[in-house]
Amino acid sequence: MTFDTIRFCVFLSAMLLIYYCSPEKIRKYVIFVGNILFYISFDLKVAVMAVFTTAITYYSGLQIEKNKYKNKKTAFCWLTATVAAIILVLGIFKYLNFFVETINIVLKWFHANTSMPLVQLFAVIGISYYSLKAISYLVEVYKGNMEAERNFISYGDYILFFPQIVAGPIDKPESLISQINTSLHYKEDLMKKAVVLLASGYMKKLVIANLAAGYVNTVYGNTVSQTGLTCLFAAFLYSIQIYCDFSGYSDISIGLAAMFGIQVRNNFDCPYLSVNIKDFWRRWHISLSSFLRDYIYIPLGGSRKGEIKKIRNVLVIFLASGLWHGAAWTFVFWGLYHGILNCLSKNVENIERLKGFLWIKRMVRVLGTFILVTLGWIFFRAESFGKAFEIIRKIVFETSVSIGAIQETILVFTGDSMSLAYFLTLVIMVFLLFFREYRYTYGGLKDAEENKREKEALFWTGFCVFAILCFGNFGTQGFIYANF
């Protein structure tokens, strides 16, 4: 049951009805039941595993709380053992076959006649997300930034909160748990925000991402018969697709939480308007970046222990980010690529200080960053290094711009004359989306009055509803980040 299905609409409507008809005190129980039902809709085994993880980490949190002042060592043991167990389970379900495949490749290099069999495991939806949430909770309790939650249901709602199960955001425990405990009531400002975010999120996903997905899948599925220009366009479209897919999901997720009166932090902040890679990572998948910064980068020493160690720490968090995204060497490479670019990037504040023709410099930097990010996405999307390099080779050596080549590139959408209509519609939608984002980041809406911003939000909501109904591609693609 993903967010773009009729079943989910029915589920959500029923949830909201029961939720707001219930007394405020029992609303967290309603959410908990909803979370479990949502999980069961994927697979009962998945639900059992998630609840089991929740129970273990809940108990561990209480033990850490109990010992953190009197017996720090015991608390540390509880923290280490539980985090190790979480990572072990995550490793087994997500990376076991990756390691087996890697070992088999190494054995092949040495001409060994033996190979290890792959292990058939069921896919655990959301394991990457709830595992990180649990780790975040345990660390925060250990550090004394919050007290361990004594109510299992409140804790369960934090870990298993259904709007965040499939693809995050990975929210901080303090804020979410305190909201679950104290303020589960109707909030008009959040409900307004929900309407805008849901319309915008579904538009990004159903109209732009799903339309781009058809094109991208065709090209990446058969690179041999594609022209250089087609590969270039597919690479560009994938950048658009993954952004609209994931930020669309995040908008929906934040909007759904807001419908229940819960405020969740933003996960994206117009990342394709970034002026360099460092800036990009402050705006892309903010919750994961914050997690990696708070729980890996800073404990490793951050930027405090010299330039070499800072570079090492940056590379470590980006390798971890790459591995977190997927169990393949292409993801590891993608992480390393971003790590290196990050080390080479200046701080954004230094760029903002540049004077004269700022907007031209900014445009050039935005374009340059987008191209670098797009290059990284090729490795992220391709099933193998061979395919990624094939696409890059085609882009570099076989791209020619002529009327015929452009026609051939556009024709990939549907294979007939309707391709042009799909292409132009996509271009218009992407333009409108980025134009709006630009206005929010740099333009007239950045510091506009509330009234003006609200008018714009109302117009955008109406437009998104129209676009979803008329141009939405329903039931064709799942969310990309649900796979990670």
Place this chain on the structure above:
Amino acid sequence: MKRYIRAVVAGMLVALLFCMVKNFIGHKFPNSSYGMQAAIGMEEIDHLFIGSSLFRQGIDILTLEEHMEGKSYIMSYNGNQPVQILEEMRMLLRNDVKIENAYVDLYVYSAALRPAISDTKLIWDLDFSGKVTIYKDMVTYSEAGFPEFFDFFIKSNNEYMVMYPVFYSILQSEFYKGGNIRETIGSTSEILDNLGTPGDRAGIDPVQKKALREIVKLCKEENINLYFVEVPKYYTLAETDYYIRLRSELESIVSDCKYAKAEEVVFDNENPAYYQDLFHLSAEGRRTYTKNLINRIEEIKAEEVVK
């Protein structure tokens, strides 16, 4: 909050209005070079070629104009099935178009399918009653449900409508009286010989069989000279056992009608330069085939006179 609900409702109403315009008056948007409305605009058509993309790519309108007396027009939609061709003919007649000769595409792969739309441009071009008839066929014979209803009446052609001004100029430049006037180049034997064929089918669909008979009946009632035409397929497909079997099944339905079989028209279906793929002809193949098809039609006419 009321303002936000109003914004959502306004978006829905605009979408509804958009779909109503598309479904009720979209087909009246001018288009003088391609599709059904252009045919209706002609009012009198001496030679109406009606079929799938095989006709658009396989029949050359300029050669028809050069070698056939009277007005010619090629009406084609991708994967056009007999049930749809029947409805298209009915719509032309409803709009008082006078048709002297009709040449109907006999294409086994579209006739072997249950009623379904392959080309959404057809939905755009049909008037509302035509749309309803085609959709009812889909419901009756193909178990179409809500998703199909949504695709048919809400989703289809929205991109086309938004981009109509752009499309109009493109169609004007690429088509003339329904025929493709682009210089499409042929393929090579390496490519064509390695292309997979679409494979076997269970047989000609009973609903399509019935529609073919209805087309014959309609033409008789309206005094239209009806010819069935089979555009030659590349030999790697045309010589397969299943293609031959399916084609003979299709031929048996129209055995009493005038029929220009592929092998009766002089044409080298082993020449890769004549083909873009296994089905569609190149510009060179199109011109050659059309010229020889006209000769074959003249022969059929002569045979009729003798009878």
